Amino acid sequence: MSKTPFGLSHLADRCTSLRQLSQVHAQMLVTARIPSDNYAASRLLSFYATNGHLPLALSLFSLTPSPNSFFFNTLIRASSSSASSAFALYSRMLRSAVSPGKHTFPFLLKASANLGSPSLSKQIHDHVIKYGLELDRYVTNGLTHSYACSGMVVDARKVFDGTTERNSMIWTTMVSGYARNGLADEAIGLFEEMVGLGVELCGATMASVLSACARSGGLETGRRVHGIVKEKGVEVGVILGTALVDMYAKNGAIFEAREVFVGMPERNVATWNAMICGLAHHGHSEGAVCLFRELERLVKSTRRSVSE
Template sequence: MLKLKLKLRKQHRFSRSSHENLPFFRLASTAATMADSDALAPKSTSQTSPFSRPLEPRHVISALLLSRSVSQVKEIYAKVVVNGMLQNVTIANKLLYIYAQHKAVGDDYALFRSVEESDSVTWSVILGGFSKVGDFVGLFGIFRMLIQNGVRPDNYTLPFVIRVCRDMVNFVNGKIVHGIVVKYGLEFNRFVGSALVDMYAKCGVIEGARKLFDEMPRRDLVTWTVMIRAYTECGNAYESLGLFDLMMEERVILDKFATVTVISACAKLGAMNKARLVHDYVRRKKFPLDVVLGTAMIDMYLKCGCIDSARDVFVGMVERNVVSWSTMIAAYGHHGRGREAIDEFYMMLRSGTLPNAITFVSLLYACSHAGLIEEGLRFFSSMWEEYSVRPDVRHYTCMVDLLGRAGRVDEAFGLVESMTVEKDEGLWCALLGACRIHGHVEMAEKVANSLLQLQPHYAGYYVLLSNVYARAGRWEDVAKIRNLLARSRLKKFPGWTWIEVDNKIYQFSSGDETHPRSKEIYGMLKNLNERLVWAGYVPDTSFVLQDVDEEGKVRRLSAHSEKLAIAFALVATPDETPIRLTKNLRVCGDCHTFSKFVSAITQRVIVLRDANRFHCFKEGVCSCGDYW
């Protein structure tokens, strides 16, 4: 009995090892044959090769779907050629597709050139293969062959080519492809149209993208999402939310991804009313607060200045990861609540989530904006030693900001000089900002030179240096900088303030008189200034960085964009409701003082989000503690 068992076991091992050594195609073909045993199983008990009868297309396709390497695909290809099946377009297309999936673009192209019969799928597959490996030159060559051969491009081939123009930001080729689209009457095809809108937007031709969008007779959700995202990414979130309103009017149903795009636009503008509308939509559609949606909503409420709502979303999330925790830490940091950010960090550790580089950026930022110098230094030194997170330029930038705000500018400069990681514009900007605040003119000149070597055509760096000179009263140097800007035709980035009233976003610039209610706004501003003077407010003309007389400086200060927006809110919104503003630049010291006084005499809470952080003014006090 024992001998019989050993003999059977030996036979079993032999049969299994023989099976493992069969060529891949025979295994796949055998699997396909076994799947249809009634039709194909051999009638005799003797062993029959899968190739003892003619191959059938379904065997080839089954084998291709099971292939795991290029060598296996080549084996199948050889059998196809031997059996004269390459003339079958379906099989040829499937071979092309599988080669493309394995990124074997050379084999794919050789096969493509050998195929005698082709259809639109053939061209689509080969274009997709070149796109997959990033061979854009080869892709355009194939597309040129397609046109020269008189093949009609369709809604499968064209989107591949249009997306490559988008990825390369090649608007010249994009325009040529657009012309071909029009020639074949496919501009209103929703797949092609959506790809064109996306390409125009990514190439920075937003007006062209919007024109295409408006001309489309039918717009699917993808097209709406692409256009909303395009406006948000180019800095025009105002138009993004206008499209959202239009979607609601046309009863377009958003999915989770489209909703996240709208949430991003709300975050950009700090549009609280729109944020609540979107949140209500999420509740009605019962979208689960997963990591993507939940984190986007936390960021939205953070940038709308409502940290309590951000916290509620965080608590209600069905799952959290390190990005969610880091976003919540950043929320506290942007509101100057550094201690709570640190508490959140330790809660994250207790939950079993390990910090990453982004977590420490959020944490160090929070320490910087709350003046927690020693805590920031301790976390910075512990990054690598305790958590194996190597500091990069973003962490050094936070530390330079932390030291610079505290007046320890020499230490910040020493830290920059000792760095081994590559320096970027953000780092030098943080140091230049510290020089501006604390009047380090000579160091500011060195830092500005480093910045201008990195980006010689960015006007903002010239303006920063000009402001340093102006604060020091060096008006001749200010004049030199302004002349240099004029000769170089570089334009200063304009300051804007946005405010949401009755679900509509209004935008103000300094000295703006374009608003329909300008007369009321300036009347309110005059009334406010009279009341503020009685309360003890004195305009701080040191923030007017121009060589004009004192009266001219006061006049310029009085029409700053955030002051106009506050006056409009007092005219257009009910008493006791919070005033929420968003400014694209750092708020100046005089506007900061003005806002504190207005919050005291009007008993209105003013939440101002500037380029760096949030300021919550209440009863004459700012949440930043005047440390900003």
């Protein structure tokens, strides 16, 4: 293995497995190349962080005396499911005089959304404004989502209204935010506005508004959404299919719920629960018991297949 900076960078770029990259990592440690060979270190860090090897990524990071924004952003992204880790990295980033950018805040906001902290959402928003990123579409989408997850729907709507170029992503985030906070009428109203403006609709949009329809008794709106799904040929995956089953079942349209359920190529536990609960709630106790037993047989069969 070549020990020149070019050689290590070239080898790191060609690695396709953890074992190969670990060899490059070991060579870097032996030759003390981590401070100077930033490309190879970046390649290693990215692979570790995006493939679930966060401890290795953090180990490499700790040996880098002057990590750049790529290092910080990569680790914040990998740590976004753990708010404390993500914000510890962000604090170190600021102390290191490395400026956060448009690749920093979306994942920091994801961490904030997982925490559901109103004050934290506000603080990040202040930093977004400080660094002049309040118009970036990924940052504004992250802000909208973070505020909505923190129960600050009014603030989420202010960010949404202040966004000059709204794409399908931020519309869906706002619809989902209303539905998440029990504001079914607002979610349905915003969806109607999307349709009227010709905004592109995706499976996530449909699932969010169907969730609102399930809560509010909006059967006719739910049927309209289902019609759009069919018209546009939107793929009915597990999430969208479950949302349809749940909406129909909660509104008492058991035949339609069953029709969607039977037509789904793949189902998860939530799908089965939605159908079983719908049957039980609307007086079809025998059907609910039969379906529950079918689920039990399926689970037992799956366990046998795994153990064989």
